[in-house]
Amino acid sequence: MSIRDKMIPQFERIEGGLRTTVSKADVGEGTGNFMKNGGDNMAWADMFYPDPSIPESVMKATLEAIQSGFTSHYTMPIGMLELREEIAKHVNKRTGLSIDPSRNVVVTPGSDSGLMFAMMPFISQKDEILIPDPCYPSNYLNGTLLGGVSIPVPTYPEDNYQIRMEEMEKRVTPRTKMVLLTHPNNPTTTVYRKENLIELSKFIIKHDLVLVCDQAFEDHIFDGIEYVAPCTLEGMWERTVTVCSLSKGYGLSGYRIGYVYACEDIMDAMYGTCVNICGAPCTSSTFGAIAALKDETILPAYYEKLDKRRTMAYEILSSAPGVKMNKSESGILSWLDISALGTSAEVVAYIRDHANILVNEGTPYGKMGKGHIRIVTACFYDDEQSRIRLERIRDALTQMAKERGIV
Numbered sequence: 226m227s228i229r230d231k232m233i234p235q236f237e238r239i240e241g242g243l244r245t246t247v248s249k250a251d252v253g254e255g256t257g258n259f260m261k262n263g264g265d266n267m268a269w270a271d272m273f274y275p276d277p278s279i280p281e282s283v284m285k286a287t288l289e290a291i292q293s294g295f296t297s298h299y300t301m302p303i304g305m306l307e308l309r310e311e312i313a314k315h316v317n318k319r320t321g322l323s324i325d326p327s328r329n330v331v332v333t334p335g336s337d338s339g340l341m342f343a344m345m346p347f348i349s350q351k352d353e354i355l356i357p358d359p360c361y362p363s364n365y366l367n368g369t370l371l372g373g374v375s376i377p378v379p380t381y382p383e384d385n386y387q388i389r390m391e392e393m394e395k396r397v398t399p400r401t402k403m404v405l406l407t408h409p410n411n412p413t414t415t416v417y418r419k420e421n422l423i424e425l426s427k428f429i430i431k432h433d434l435v436l437v438c439d440q441a442f443e444d445h446i447f448d449g450i451e452y453v454a455p456c457t458l459e460g461m462w463e464r465t466v467t468v469c470s471l472s473k474g475y476g477l478s479g480y481r482i483g484y485v486y487a488c489e490d491i492m493d494a495m496y497g498t499c500v501n502i503c504g505a506p507c508t509s510s511t512f513g514a515i516a517a518l519k520d521e522t523i524l525p526a527y528y529e530k531l532d533k534r535r536t537m538a539y540e541i542l543s544s545a546p547g548v549k550m551n552k553s554e555s556g557i558l559s560w561l562d563i564s565a566l567g568t569s570a571e572v573v574a575y576i577r578d579h580a581n582i583l584v585n586e587g588t589p590y591g592k593m594g595k596g597h598i599r600i601v602t603a604c605f606y607d608d609e610q611s612r613i614r615l616e617r618i619r620d621a622l623t624q625m626a627k628e629r630g631i632v
Contacts, residue, residue: 235369256583265582265614267604270411272476272527272557276606279513280523283477286516287509296509302500304332304484305511311518312484316469319443320454322462329486331495332506336441336470336483341367342502343437343466343485344403346494348373352402357388358591361411361439365591368405376401379593382562385551386415390424397432404429407439408455409446409555412590412599416446416554419453426458436465441483442556444474445528447535450554456487463488473556474524475517480510531557531603534611538602541615546626557603560587564596566625572598575625580617 229237242255260266266274279287290296303309309326316324324330333339340363348354348371356364358377368375376396380386393404404425409416417425429436438455446452456465466487472478485495517523535553543550547565563572569586576582576598587597600618605611626632 235372259577259583263581264577267601267614268583268585270473270557270601271478272473272603273606274604278476278606280517280520282516282520283513287513290512291509296512298508299505300508300511302503302505303496304330304506308332308511308515311515315518316486320457322457324486328489329492331485331492331499332511333483333485333503334506335472335481336439336468337363338503339468339483339485340437340439342495342499343468344368344371344405345502346491347403347435351400353398353400354403354405355393355396355401356405357410359412359587359594359597360591361407362589364405364407364439373402374400377591381593386410386413387417387421388425390428393428401432401434403435403437405437406455409442411442411556412558412585412587412594413560414553414555414558416450416452419451422453422455423458426455426461429464430460434464436461437468438465439468441468441470442473443469444524445531446555447532448554463490466491471514471517474527476527477513477517480513481507482510482514534603534608535559537608537612538600538615541612541619542600545619545622546632548622553602557601559600559602561598561600562596563598563622565631566622566629569594569596569598572622572625576618576621579624580621582614582618584618
């Protein structure tokens, strides 16, 4: 008998790359070994990785906090009040909501832990979670780890991956407890339109469900698309837990600062358990996060840079034979249909071997990720360095197309 046999079933089945090869780029040592050998990583959703890119105001505040000597101490488990106050202001600017920093917000060590924390009060054995597919892989795994059942709900490229309510209705059962939404979507970059979210909210209310909405990529929405936070829709504040991050919009992934906001009834339970689940946010990162939220120049400057970057990525990558893609609607990613060239595993391996660049297979993002790859097109701070890598990917895809007889 193996010690694994003593694990609860949801952990017993997990593979972390020690005994088998795993396809996720953030599991195990595979990515680290690839980079150690000179490879470039465009698989982590980490803006400007691996280049230094801390805004001056954030650097100054972080260093001053460290030099004060205070950062060896805890903050409050729910997060320092000044940071929660700045978060409340940020949420108000973005959504129009007036939230109480002492009753509606908890700071988490990044949005990954925030996402799990947001789900934990609601999901237990065999509870079902409806998840639009494709989506962030943790959306599927979190529910499983909590003993629940993740139910993928297909969305389709011909709809720009908007949610079809008939697909949701076909899968709702008496065991359904939650809808888990990543908005904007990771990996497709889709921004769910207001009319689509209104229909979704009616579905959630009709079936008396909870919505957990991961809004990690909300800070950069392109082409004038209206962004609507689902918790602002009629009847949704009382049944929505919203998860956010400073990683994607502010380029502060390494600071590990995320936050969750919700109504008082939900937040009361989270306040009572956050020290057990999250501990306390990093103190030095807290001071940097306060400075970031106060600095109103960061997001506009990054928006301009990311807008140019997504255009560059689209122009270069869409020119490769056998590639279909749309220009990104949000954030730092590009989503490519490469089904004409091969499977996502084959294409990722080819790019790795011929361009020396790691990108993401589409399959971990769900059944609808088949035949797709995800590229973090905001890697590298310098635009020219990014262009060089994007052109290497394009050239590898072009060579693959020639070998497959497509051109």
